[in-house]
Amino acid sequence: xxxxDWTATSPMGQKALEVYSDVACRYIGNPxxxxxxxxxxxxxxxxxxxxxxxxxxxxxxxxxxxxxxxEGNSIVLSSLLNSxxxxxxxxxxxxxxxxxxxxxxxxxxxxTFTALRCPGGYLDPxxxxxxxxxxxxxxxxxxxxxxxxxxxxxxxxVKVVRDYEKTSGRRIHIHCDAVQALGKIPFFPEKEDxxxxxxxxxxxxxxxxxxxxxxxxKAVLALSRGGGQEKGLRPGTENLAGICAMNAELAVxxxxxxxxxxxxxxxxxxxxxxxxxxxxxxxxxxxxxxxxFSPYIINICAKPIPSEVFLRVMADKGFCLSSGxxxxxxxxxxxxxVLTVMxxxxxxxxxxxxxxxxxxxTAEEVxxxxxxxxxxxxxxxxxx
Amino acid sequence: MEHVNTKEMNLYLIRLGEISLKRLNRNFFEKKLKNNIKLxxxxxxxxxTREKGRFYLYVSKDCPEEIVIKTLKTTFGVVGxxxxxxxxxxxxxxxxxxxxxxxxxxxxxxxxxxxxECRRGDKSFFMNSxxxxxxxxxxxxxxxxxxxxxxxxxxxxxxxEIRDKAYMYTxxxxxxxxxxxxxxxxxxxxxxxxxxxxxxxxxxxxxGLKQDCLYFHAYPYTSDMALQxxxxxxxxxxxxNQGTNLIVVNFTECELWIKDHSKEDEHTLMMRxxxxxxxxxxxxxxxxxxxxxxxxxxxxxxxxxESMCFTNSMSxxxxxxxxxxxDKEEIISTARQIGTFETSILPYDDCCVxxxxxxxxxxxxxxxxxxxxxxxxxxxxxxxCVAEAQEFEISYHV
Numbered sequence: 001x002x003x004x005d006w007t008a009t010s011p012m013g014q015k016a017l018e019v020y021s022d023v024a025c026r027y028i029g030n031p032x033x034x035x036x037x038x039x040x041x042x043x044x045x046x047x048x049x050x051x052x053x054x055x056x057x058x059x060x061x062x063x064x065x066x067x068x069x070x071e072g073n074s075i076v077l078s079s080l081l082n083s084x085x086x087x088x089x090x091x092x093x094x095x096x097x098x099x100x101x102x103x104x105x106x107x108x109x110x111x112t113f114t115a116l117r118c119p120g121g122y123l124d125p126x127x128x129x130x131x132x133x134x135x136x137x138x139x140x141x142x143x144x145x146x147x148x149x150x151x152x153x154x155x156x157x158v159k160v161v162r163d164y165e166k167t168s169g170r171r172i173h174i175h176c177d178a179v180q181a182l183g184k185i186p187f188f189p190e191k192e193d194x195x196x197x198x199x200x201x202x203x204x205x206x207x208x209x210x211x212x213x214x215x216x217x218k219a220v221l222a223l224s225r226g227g228g229q230e231k232g233l234r235p236g237t238e239n240l241a242g243i244c245a246m247n248a249e250l251a252v253x254x255x256x257x258x259x260x261x262x263x264x265x266x267x268x269x270x271x272x273x274x275x276x277x278x279x280x281x282x283x284x285x286x287x288x289x290x291x292x293f294s295p296y297i298i299n300i301c302a303k304p305i306p307s308e309v310f311l312r313v314m315a316d317k318g319f320c321l322s323s324g325x326x327x328x329x330x331x332x333x334x335x336x337x338v339l340t341v342m343x344x345x346x347x348x349x350x351x352x353x354x355x356x357x358x359x360x361x362t363a364e365e366v367x368x369x370x371x372x373x374x375x376x377x378x379x380x381x382x383x384x
Numbered sequence: 385m386e387h388v389n390t391k392e393m394n395l396y397l398i399r400l401g402e403i404s405l406k407r408l409n410r411n412f413f414e415k416k417l418k419n420n421i422k423l424x425x426x427x428x429x430x431x432x433t434r435e436k437g438r439f440y441l442y443v444s445k446d447c448p449e450e451i452v453i454k455t456l457k458t459t460f461g462v463v464g465x466x467x468x469x470x471x472x473x474x475x476x477x478x479x480x481x482x483x484x485x486x487x488x489x490x491x492x493x494x495x496x497x498x499x500x501e502c503r504r505g506d507k508s509f510f511m512n513s514x515x516x517x518x519x520x521x522x523x524x525x526x527x528x529x530x531x532x533x534x535x536x537x538x539x540x541x542x543x544x545e546i547r548d549k550a551y552m553y554t555x556x557x558x559x560x561x562x563x564x565x566x567x568x569x570x571x572x573x574x575x576x577x578x579x580x581x582x583x584x585x586x587x588x589x590x591x592g593l594k595q596d597c598l599y600f601h602a603y604p605y606t607s608d609m610a611l612q613x614x615x616x617x618x619x620x621x622x623x624x625n626q627g628t629n630l631i632v633v634n635f636t637e638c639e640l641w642i643k644d645h646s647k648e649d650e651h652t653l654m655m656r657x658x659x660x661x662x663x664x665x666x667x668x669x670x671x672x673x674x675x676x677x678x679x680x681x682x683x684x685x686x687x688x689x690e691s692m693c694f695t696n697s698m699s700x701x702x703x704x705x706x707x708x709x710x711d712k713e714e715i716i717s718t719a720r721q722i723g724t725f726e727t728s729i730l731p732y733d734d735c736c737v738x739x740x741x742x743x744x745x746x747x748x749x750x751x752x753x754x755x756x757x758x759x760x761x762x763x764x765x766x767x768x769c770v771a772e773a774q775e776f777e778i779s780y781h782v
Contacts, residue, residue: 304738312604350737 002365005320006203006358007146007180007297013205013249013359020207020245031238032227041240048243052212055250057188061216064230065243068211069179070098071223072198073140075213075233076175077102079220080138086110087137090128092152093341094118094145096177119343120285121150125160132164138173143187143197144180147338147354148284149297151185158193173217179203183253183359184296185261189214196220204253205359206246210239253359261295264357267366268295271355274370275300278377281384283344283352297356301348305380310353313380317372322354393431395470396452398439399556401463402563414439416564417461420626424455424780441465453489453557454782458623460590461564464556471550473509478550482520482542486527489557490540497534498524498541505547516544560590565626568592571704572663572672575599575630577613577734580678580707582621582724583715587706588676589625596670597628597778598663600635605736614734616727618778624722627780629670633662633773638765639739645760649745650753652686653694657757658766660698665770667701675699680707680715685744694753 003011012020023044029037031045049060056063066072077099080089086109091099093115103113112135116127123141132139139161144151154176161172176197181187183204189197195217201210215233226235253260269287275298276282283299285291302310307323314321339349355369376382398421403413418432421441428447433440443452449467456465467488469481485491491498500520502513511519520542521533531540541555573585575597585595599614611632618630638658646654663675679687686695696703707715719725745753 306737308607309605309736309738312607316604 002319002368004355004357004361004365004369005322006361007354007356008322009202009208010205010358011360012202012207012245013252015252016206016245016249019248020241023244024241027240031240032229045238045240045243048240048247051247052250055247055254056190056212056214058190058214058216062190062214064213064215064233065238066198066211066213066234067209067239068202069096069177069198069200071234072196072200072211072213073098073175073177074102075223076173076196076198076215076220077106077138077140078223080106080111081109082219082221083137086112088112088114088133088135089138089140090114090116090131090136091140092116092118092123092142094121094123094147094150094338095140095142096146096179099140099142099177115341117341117343118150120291121145121148121342122291123152123157125153125156128157129160129164132161132172134168134170136172138175140175140177142177142180144178144184144294144297145338146180146297147352148299148342149180149294149356150285151181151292151294153292154192154194162193173219180294180297183250183257184294186257190216201242201246201249204250206249207242210242210246212246260359264361265295267357267361267363268298270366270370271298271300271373274373276384278374279382279384280373280377281348283339283342283348296358297354299352299354302351302353302376302380302382303347303384304351305382306350307352310351310376310380313376314372317376319369319372322356323352393429393442393444394447394449394452395468396441396443396456397466397468397553397556398441398456398462398559399464400437400439400461401561403461404437413461413564413567416567417459420459420461420564420566421455423626424459424623424782425451449488451782454623456559457557458560458782459564460560460562460592460624462559463561464558466553466556468551468553471552473506473546473550475511478544478552479520479523481550481552482523482544483527485552485554486524486542488554490554491524491528491531491542494528494530496539497532499533499535499538500524500542500544502543503545505545509546516546520544560624562590563592565589565592565624566594568594569674570594570596570670570672571674571676572667572670573597573676574659574663574678575614575618576678577610577617577728577730577732578678579712579719579725579728580680580683580715582617582678582728583718583722584676584678584706586621586624586718586722586724588704589621593674593676593704595625595628595676596672597630598666599630599632600659600662601632602636602639602736602739603634605636605639605738606734607732609730610732610734613727613730613732615776615778617724618776620724620727621722622778623780623782625780628778630776630778631666631773632776633666633769635659635769638762638769639736641762641765642760643739645762646756648741649743650748650756651739651741652744653691653748653753654757654760655739656686656691656695657698657753658762660695660703661763661766662769664699664701665767666773669770672701674701675703677703677705678707679705680710680712683712685746688746690747690749691745694748694750697750697754698757 027041029041031042049063053060053063106113173195176194178197179200182199196215199212202208222233229235280300285293429444431442456462471477471481500517502516504513545551571593573595575581597618622628642654
């Protein structure tokens with residue numbers, strides 16, 4: 001099988017596997033235990049915290065280890081429920097379910113949950129400016145959209161919020177879901193002036209079930225109750241082997257980030273050209289558009305064939321692709337709702353196909369994919 | 385009955401409804417019913433005898449009770465049944481047996497009213513009927529304190545007859561009724577993955593028609609999960625139908641041909657016409673004398689009277705539509721009752737949207753559509769479908 005679903009998850013890297021088994025065997029103590037094996041584990045954990053802090057351009061005090069992106073987002077959003085009075089959270093309609101699914105809970109506690117429309121997959125800073133008001137306590141947006149690969153202009157968006165703060169005199173927490181950014185494009189949460197950001201290891205060849213929450217806001221409180229680990233923000237015995245494996249893999253990934261980016265950009269350009277000439281249309285922005293996008297994700301449209309049918313045809317040809325994000329492809333309507341907010345027409349939404357690449361994608365695989373896309377287009381009568 | 389070693393067997397009384405009204409051909413119906421029951425209980429040993437309009441079913445004790453109950457609940461012709469116990473006329477033994485008997489349906493749900501009714505044929509027994517009824521009533525109330533005694537028109541009864549031995553049984557658990565499957569011959573059910581067609585098959589099986597099932601698969605436009613869903617549906621209705629054969633026709637080429645060789649608003653009609661043609665060929669080859677569909681009048685565009693007239697014109701054999709006059713709600717209620725509903729609503733469509741026109745023809749004219757059909761020149765493809773059809777045997781076992 002040819003794997004083109006790296007946005008959903010990626011295979012664990014060689015480095016991560018080595019470090020995982022090494023640490024799992026060597027550090028058998030619980031970092032919270034006071035005996036020598038516990039202290040040893042604790043000390044390794046803090047070394048790792050410092051290492052990841054430096055990779056993210058921040059300090060150890062802002063790094064919390066979590067189980068992944070969903071938990072990081074949930075810790076931040078659930079903290080709103082601790083506010084003395086409900087207010088408003090502004091986010092985008094193109095967020096992952098780990099953000100959007102908080103709508104019901106927050107609303108049931110009196111919060112206003114505003115999900116802004118993002119035509120083409122981008123949030124216009126002016127739209128955000130117009131939405132800001134005195135009730136807003138938090139603004140949350142993603143860095144890279146997981147369905148289309150669009151990259152939001154976070155610098156301008158953060159500036160809009162900070163400018164508003166100056167006039168209103170009230171602090172607004174800015175959270176960023178950076179799950180699809182880390183390891184793909186340069187991302188430094190502190191430099192971008194985010195108050196919090198969430199990351200997930202398995203998106204960059206780290207193990208599943210490990211993630212990072214960058215947070216500098218003391219008002220953010222734990223979602224779980226437990227033994228006080230991670231300064232009480234994320235109780236539960238630390239997954240030391242997983243954390244070390246994640247960091248080791250991230251170091252490898254970041255060291256070759258730019259070269260890899262260029263290579264993937266060439267692959268994406270080739271896929272885009274093949275798809276357009278075969279009769280597909282683009283849902284993601286074109287390479288030639290001048291818009292910001294992550295080349296790791298390209299979303300094309302196989303009209304008039306429904307995505308579900310197209311995925312079966314491609315699976316039979318040996319390709320793993322996806323329609324929306326893997327988290328929602330089992331539930332009808334979820335992926336579409338993100339595309340709806342992007343103003344994609346209904347017929348295109350129904351035929352949307354996500355092709356995503358990662359560090360293991362090879363030129364040969366891309367070549368095979370291009371041949372298969374062309375063949376499928378003529379077999380199924382795909383036309384723009 | 386004498387040669388049966390009843391000690392090694394459990395006894396059930398089966399009540400027959402419509403069959404007992406038959407006169408000269410009653411034997412035919414009864415024989416079929418006996419065979420249908422025995423077949424489902426096999427490989428466990430069973431024996432059926434008939435007395436006073438009832439069946440006495442003896443089943444070897446190693447057969448799990450669940451199998452007998454499921455068998456009787458899924459065999460058309462059974463109007464009701466109750467487990468019976470036969471024991472020595474020894475009071476402590478009688479009490480023990482009564483306790484065992486009320487652990488089963490209909491008592492087991494611990495609700496409603498009941499009475500105990502005794503017939504004391506052996507007048508030498510040391511207790512009279514009234515005493516026996518009162519004592520056993522106490523046994524029931526000890527076990528089910530929330531139940532109420534009601535002598536006139538109770539919901540449940542425990543009956544005891546003191547004859548050569550003590551015979552005990554409860555008021556009957558309802559069976560599915562109807563006529564034994566196979567007594568009305570054989571038909572071919574067009575089974576989709578929807579709610580209606582399994583119900584249609586079930587309803588007509590209730591009138592004694594045995595059916596094979598036919599499914600049109602259009603991979604990759606419909607998923608293999610849709611096929612699996614149809615297999616699951618066939619498996620759910622198979623016990624009622626005394627087992628079935630599921631014939632799967634690969635319909636993809638035909639669908640694509642129809643799409644390219646007919647007008648868009650006629651796609652659905654042409655598809656149904658093709659299905660009728662294929663069903664006819666398959667039915668004839670398998671000695672099925674009728675087709676059965678889940679159509680209900682006016683439910684969708686292809687189920688208007690005009691559309692039905694057209695699809696009928698494509699069939700040389702009668703098309704039975706058991707649901708023709710039923711509301712969707714009534715159909716859903718039966719689907720829930722027979723256990724197909726949850727499977728039917730799984731989200732694997734049995735037809736891809738690209739083959740469904742936005743505005744299908746609602747009132748087609750037969751002559752015109754027949755011409756459209758022959759203009760498509762699809763006969764060769766249809767014959768190929770039939771030749772390449774796959775068959776899956778689905779067991780009658782419950």
